[in-house]
Amino acid sequence: MPTISNFYTMNDASKHNTKDDCWIVVNGKVYDVTQYLDDHPGGDDVILAATGRDATDDFEDAGHSKSAREQMEEYFIGELDTSAPTSTDKSxxxxxxxxxxxxxxxxxxxxxxxxxxxxxxxxxx
Ligand code: HEM
Missing domain, CATH: 1.20.5 (Single alpha-helices involved in coiled-coils or other helix-helix interfaces)
Incomplete structure (x- = not known):
């Protein structure tokens, strides 16, 4: 069955940068990790510090296990819309x-x- 994905810009994602409303962007995908912050073995602070930008490098640097990556999919909410201009790509x-x-x-x-x-x-x- 085809799945319809939501698209969010980095600007959309960057508005969700608090403990009560936290989105991260990893490998072109957007995750709402608000409910996971308290359970994250690496702590909530590292995730909060990775909001508002591409957190792929931080995520990969932490060497997450296969099970961590599987768990992550529970929080997937959409794809990153890269067609929208970002703050570094202005006409x-x-x-x-x-x-x-x-x-x-x-x-x-x-x-x-x-x-x-x-x-x-x-x-x-
Ligand atoms: C939904 C997203 C995420 C999930 C499900 C997740 C899950 C986990 C899990 C299960 C561990 C324990 C080790 C392992 O099994 O790999 C872990 C460790 C860790 N995570 Fe995440 N993580 C997420 C996002 C992030 C992000 C965005 C960052 C960095 C910005 C991060 C940084 C770390 C660090 C630094 C550790 C190592 C903690 C230590 O070894 O003391 N994680 N994470």
Missing amino acids: YHVKFVQLAKQYWAVPVAAVGISVVVGFLYLRKK
Whole structure:
């Protein structure tokens, strides 16, 4: 029987980063491990620290057993949607708007100073 999978972006997953609501992303899959945090032999802190990002390396580095990997599937809730832009993959116009928002004061200050200097210069004449 075909299974229909949910898709979540990294942004969606990163909103679930507390002890009462905790999702992790490992190997392109999203897991809701809220109910498992207290039972995790490696402690809840390591899992909480791995939220909001790809936790594959941390998960693999811990050398999880086959049974740990099987147990993990109980918490599977969907696949990672990699088609959505992430914070490290922004289109040029998004970057431009962000920079414009961040640095709008620079051209405004330059124009303001020029106007004041021009005004003072004209008054001296
Ligand atoms: C649903 C997800 C997870 C499950 C079911 C799970 C399960 C387990 C289990 C059963 C162990 C005991 C050793 C073993 O049998 O391999 C373990 C150990 C450990 N886990 Fe996880 N784990 C999960 C996610 C994670 C994540 C995301 C991390 C790191 C960010 C992590 C870090 C560790 C560490 C560091 C240990 C070693 C503890 C020690 O040896 O003292 N685990 N985990």
